[in-house]
Amino acid sequence: MTKYDPSLVDDFLSHHWTWRPVDATFMGDKAHDALLPPVGDDVIDEERRSIAALRERLQDTAIPDDIGNRLDRRMMLAELAVQDMAAAERSRLRNPAWYSGEAAFAVISLLLPQSAPVRHDALIARLGAIPGFLHAAAGGLARRPTPAGWVNRARREAAAMAEFLAGDIKLHEEFADDWASPALAAAAAFTDFATAIAGLPDADPACGEVYLAxxxxxxxxxxxxxxxxxxxxxxxxxxxxxxxxxxxxxxxxxxxxxxxxxxxxxxxxxxxxxxxxxxxxxxxxxxxxxxxxxxxxxxxxxxxxxxxxxxxxxxxxxxxxxxxxxxxxxxxxxxxxxxxxxxxxxxxxxxxxxxxxxxxxxxxxxxxxxxxxxxxxxxxxxxxxxxxxxxxxxxxxxxxxxxxxxxxxxxxxxxxxxxxxxxxxxxxxxxxxxxxxxxxxxxxxxxxxxxxxxxxxxxxxxxxxxxxxxxxxxxxxxxxxxxxxxxxxxxxxxxxxxxxxxxxWKGDTLSFHDTLLSFGHVPLAWIGEEMHRAGLLNPGPSIL
Known part of the structure; x- marks a missing residue:
């Protein structure tokens, strides 16, 4: 068992952003702003190999004494386990609404106030990548049984984005003429994608009791x-x-x-x-x-x-x-x-x-x-x-x-x-x-x-x-x-x-709520365990 290395968080985020670059934009990392998620026959196998390598490195480390590193290690192990489970049994590449959502927000994420000023080169690169991304998506979904609700959502999103890219994007306060051509090409790709996935055979969306548990x-x-x-x-x-x-x-x-x-x-x-x-x-x-x-x-x-x-x-x-x-x-x-x-x-x-x-x-x-x-x-x-x-x-x-x-x-x-x-x-x-x-x-x-x-x-x-x-x-x-x-x-x-x-809780109302929020965005059950570990809770039942 080796000592936990905090730099594993950097490796984990690099892994996550490799497969989900739009997440990186929303999180504030600019290095992936020009990219769309990789798609294709080998993507899931490659991702699972990356997951396995990271999990092995993390599992070989001792649980850290300090709370920040302890929660980071635990979150990485949990998220990697779920990513692997999803890749094997409920691949995002089988959901047309994942493609429409990622392609849509690859663009919109760069146009929101939180991303100002607009990174024009990144926006043009993503617009230019959308036709290939959606063409590959349509090919991967062809004739594959897919829940009708997912298809309908994807088609609705694709139609809305086609209209946006052909028209309302020009109302953005930083719109530039060199956006116009790639935006129109991307709009056509959204329209083609909506047409290609129409009529896919329906499928049951249930994940099953074992998966849910x-x-x-x-x-x-x-x-x-x-x-x-x-x-x-x-x-x-x-x-x-x-x-x-x-x-x-x-x-x-x-x-x-x-x-x-x-x-x-x-x-x-x-x-x-x-x-x-x-x-x-x-x-x-x-x-x-x-x-x-x-x-x-x-x-x-x-x-x-x-x-x-x-x-x-x-x-x-x-x-x-x-x-x-x-x-x-x-x-x-x-x-x-x-x-x-x-x-x-x-x-x-x-x-x-x-x-x-x-x-x-x-x-x-x-x-x-x-x-x-x-x-x-x-x-x-x-x-x-x-x-x-x-x-x-x-x-x-x-x-x-x-x-x-x-x-x-x-x-x-x-x-x-x-x-x-x-x-x-x-x-x-x-x-x-x-x-x-x-x-x-x-x-x-x-x-x-x-x-x-x-x-x-x-x-x-x-x-x-x-x-x-x-x-x-x-x-x-x-x-x-x-x-x-x-x-x-x-x-x-x-x-x-x-x-x-x-x-x-052993203290007053204000201290409970402030302490609860101080942990940040982690599962509530883990916060309860950390509160217990710190001696902040009286004995008692927990729904979690």
Whole structure:
């Protein structure tokens, strides 16, 4: 057994970025900005050889005494194990939406404010590589059975990018004439790709119970089995349904909880400018009201602004987040939070930006004391990888093992602000209860879909008819479930895990939350182990 060498993190990142150069751009590494991911018949075999060599080197090292190196070593081993498992059994090269997403965000990642100024040479290189990348993708997918939801998502993304590259990219403030020709060629390639994958035979997207259980244990550090998670979430789903009815009766005995929540859409600003002002107002109010519960990040700016004109159409069809974690390797001074401007129907725009939605989703979950504070605190983590694991990439988080902490915190902190007297109205508290119930519902879909108990259609029916998801959102939500096994279940498990740790915490509320976030983006279960190791927890049960 050799001594652990911290430079292994550099080797791990070099490995990761070799196969996922778009991730590197989002993380703030510029050396890969001109590249697209390698594709072809030999790629997976080459990647697995690289994984095996790195795992062997890591496994031969002793567990470090200091926490930063210990977490880095553990994360590398977990991520490499999952990468190998996925390469062998659920290769990303068999998912058309992986290709469309990587090609789309290879371009868009270089055009976002966090990448300013635009690296023109890198952008032109990536545009020029897209036709070959998508042609190889179409060839590798030809006649291969593929889940229809994945195909539909890829075709929708490809069509949106074709339109963007042929038109709206010219609205970018740094657009240059030498982008035009490669952009048009890339647009044609997206169109050809969408045509080529149309009609692929359907396939079952389920990963299977064994695969899912390995993800729970290896990637997320969980001791709980998927079936046990379903039992807990199902009981919670039923209990929360009853609580919604009781709470609604206390708020207004003449209306159901569904009617009370629907009524929140009428409580909105009077005009568009007042909408963007409300985002900032409630962000500030959450910081003021929540500062005794968690130390808010105020040293890193969050700039609420209207979405840039060039992105307004394409963002509707892509995994285009209004808030993205800033590049951990080059975080700069702040991050942009896009606010979608009004369309033709101003009343619909105002209703969708009602006070309750702005407060809970935008100003708390993502802004102020939510993801914004969490991401800022992660930059100071003792673990190098924990500073960047939660980077939002083309399809989701860079290292999904961190999702229990990342999404667990953002959902948990919505409820935490209930401990700040007067921040929420009784009807808004009812809305938060519905959010919690939907997260419990997502555990049921995530697990039952991947263990084969439910089909895609049954999962969509449950979300629509039982869980209260908006009908327009249902298909995309289930497709996301199908593409990333276990990830959606981690929202609810993360919240429950944080609550369990808080019950065992020896100190006060503020110190618990600040300590929790100080670990950065690592699996919540590991944070619990480190808290126990440091003597910070009382004995007690943990859902994780």
């Amino acid at each position: 390995r993800l729970f244990e290896t990637q997320h550090g969980l001791s709980i089995r998927p079936a046990s998670a379903v039992d807990l979430a199902e009981a919670s789903f039923e209990r929360l349904g009853a609580e919604l009815e009781d709470m609604a009766a206390a708020v207004d005995p003449n209306r159901t909880w569904e009617e009370i929540i629907a009524g929140l859409s009428a409580e909105h600003p009077g005009d568009a400018e007042a909408v963007i002002d409300s985002y900032m107002h409630w962000d500030v109010q959450a910081v003021v009201d929540g500062h005794r519960l968690v130390t808010p990040a105020q040293e890193y700016d969050l700039d609420y602004r209207w979405m840039a004109p060039c992105f307004r159409k394409v963002s509707q069809s892509l995994y285009f987040l209004f808030y993205r974690s800033p590049p951990g390797l080059k975080p700069g001074e702040g991050s942009v939070y896009w606010v979608t401007p009004p369309g033709e129907n101003i009343e619909t725009f105002l209703a969708s930006n009602n006070r309750a939605t702005v407060k809970t989703i935008h100003s708390v979950h993502h802004g102020s004391v939510g993801h914004h504070t969490q991401n800022t605190r992660a930059r100071a983590s003792e673990s190098r990888l924990a500073r960047i694991a939660g980077t939002d990439c083309a399809l989701g988080l860079a290292f999904l093992g961190s999702i229990t902490l990342i999404e667990g915190w953002a959902c948990y902190v919505e409820d935490l602000l209930m401990e700040a007297p007067g921040f929420y109205s009784p009807a808004e508290v009812l809305l938060l209860k519905q959010y919690e119930r939907r997260n419990a519902a997502s555990v049921l879909v995530d697990v039952r879909l991947h263990t084969g108990e439910w089909s895609m259609e049954e999962a969509m029916a449950f979300y629509r008819d039982k869980a209260g998801f908006a009908p327009a959102r249902v298909e995309a939500e289930v497709v996301r479930n199908s593409m990333m096994p276990g990830s959606r279940a981690m929202y609810w498990l993360g919240v429950e895990g944080i609550r369990a740790l808080r019950r065992r």
